[in-house]
Amino acid sequence: MILAEKLQKLRVGVVSPMEPLKDHCSWKIGGPADALVQPRTEEEILRLLEFVRGENVPFLVLGKGTNLLFPDGGIRGVVMKLGRLFSEFSISGTEVRARGGIWVPKLVKNLADAGLSGFEHAAGIPGSLGGLVTMNGGSLRHSAGENIRSVDAVSLAGERRTFVNEECGFSYRRSLFQDPPDVPEKRWIVLGAVLDFRRSEPGAVRREQIRVLGERRGKFPLDLPNCGSVFTNDPAVFELAGPPGKIIEDTGLKGETVGGARVSSLHANFIVNLGGASSRDVLGLIGLVRRRVHDRIGVWLDCEVRYADETGKLVPASEACP
Ligand SMILES: Cc1cc2nc3c(=O)[nH]c(=O)nc-3n(C[C@H](O)[C@H](O)[C@H](O)COP(=O)(O)OP(=O)(O)OC[C@H]3O[C@@H](n4cnc5c(N)ncnc54)[C@H](O)[C@@H]3O)c2cc1C
Structure with missing residues (x-):
């Protein structure tokens, strides 16, 4: 029996099989999760966790997805959404x-x-x-x-x-x-x-x-899908060269595009989805920005935005980019 069918037989909340994760994150990027579950009560959460432990399936907690980048292939496990x-x-x-x-x-x-x-x-x-x-x-x-x-x-x-x-x-x-x-x-x-x-x-x-x-x-560029500030504003780096938006702007990368992802022309610490951007595009652009900043001021910028791999493992996106 497939994962979502098993979950639908338990009382764990609303279960959506093969749910596109792009519909659950502000970047509008990401393939399907095997099962997206939206519990309504703590009892439903506890039942879901018991299932996840028993079956040893990959598991990720999602809020509104405004600080997350999902993989293009989606997640082979359970994504639990705490929302409405x-x-x-x-x-x-x-x-x-x-x-x-x-x-x-x-x-x-x-x-x-x-x-x-x-x-x-x-x-x-x-x-x-x-x-x-x-x-x-x-x-x-x-x-x-x-x-x-x-x-x-x-x-x-x-x-x-x-x-x-x-x-x-x-x-x-x-x-x-x-x-x-x-x-x-x-x-x-x-x-x-x-x-x-x-x-x-x-x-x-x-x-x-x-x-x-x-x-x-x-x-902020609020008219195109984005995930807020991509890079963290590290106080030591701020002291050295200013906020990440200015540091990126100084490299000349404002407006730079990889596939459907662009360093916003309004605020360089934002990456916007021009339409149809993939996770690979965003990671490629993050990698490009980091290398260019490192070449210029000798600092590797870290990401505030988190990347989930296909097993639901989360890392700052700077650790997943090429
Ligand atoms: C336009 C825009 C502007 C933004 N401005 C700001 C800003 O000014 N300041 C700022 O700090 N952030 C900002 N953000 C980023 C984002 O909104 C925040 O980080 C927000 O708090 C993330 O909440 P979320 O529910 O969307 O979390 P998600 O993106 O869903 O998840 C973020 C992380 O939290 C974990 N998580 C979520 N819910 C739970 C839970 N219940 N239990 C355990 N782990 C959980 C996830 O697993 C993931 O690791 C902005 C984003 C956008 C799109």
Whole structure:
């Protein structure tokens, strides 16, 4: 029996066989996953994890796919998507409890309505809360970790655990929920988080969010499929040569194209899909940028964007490019 048929017989959520991953990532790139599963409850997640362990199938967790590059051949295993079906939240005073699948722009809007300040920098980040926590995402020199009190997670081995902030390993765009090791006991899936904010006035929070959104609209190429900033803004490299967008622009690669992928002419740290770009095109372009930057300033830029191989193994895309 094929994988998706087996899963459809278990109660693990909505199972989609041979689901095109390009429909689940903001770059619109990637072949099919043998099975995409969207659980609705924790029980369904635990049942799915038991199946994955028992059958020893490749497994990957997906949020909104706004920081992921999928392989052209797709993934020969299970991709679990925490999204719309797993997105409740509640507000009590300055404390917010939210599940991992909630869409960050929705959370941000509700924070403004409730007059809670602290996440204005996250306005316009298009991922899920699980992805934001995992990537410790943010902008304007802020990161989500600053407002996280604790994270609820489950390991691939099925253990439930609450991590307090200090245990989450937050640093610049990093957390312990990334780079899952091969040991199932240490691969953690973010189920939700408790966040803490400052009390403010709804109008003031909304105005600041609108300001941040306006700034992003002017700076970022939002009209073509992309994955946000491709390269990390390493503080040591910044000190030496400035932000990655400027470093790439200085190499003259703004507008450079490989197949259907192009270094954005608006912001050189973005790679846009002109239509029909393959994962191979994007990796080729990342490789070209890295070599050119290295030739010029002697530094290898690392990627914030993560590449999944056909077994679902995730690495920064800079480790997968030619
Ligand atoms: C236009 C645009 C602008 C962007 N701007 C910013 C920005 O300003 N700042 C910024 O930090 N990022 C930015 N990003 C990148 C991206 O939106 C963030 O990294 C976001 O937090 C990723 O969330 P996601 O749900 O899409 O994660 P995905 O891309 O689905 O996954 C990213 C990683 O997190 C893992 N993951 C996802 N959910 C879970 C979970 N529940 N448990 C465990 N692991 C999980 C995945 O396995 C993968 O390793 C931008 C992207 C785009 C397209």
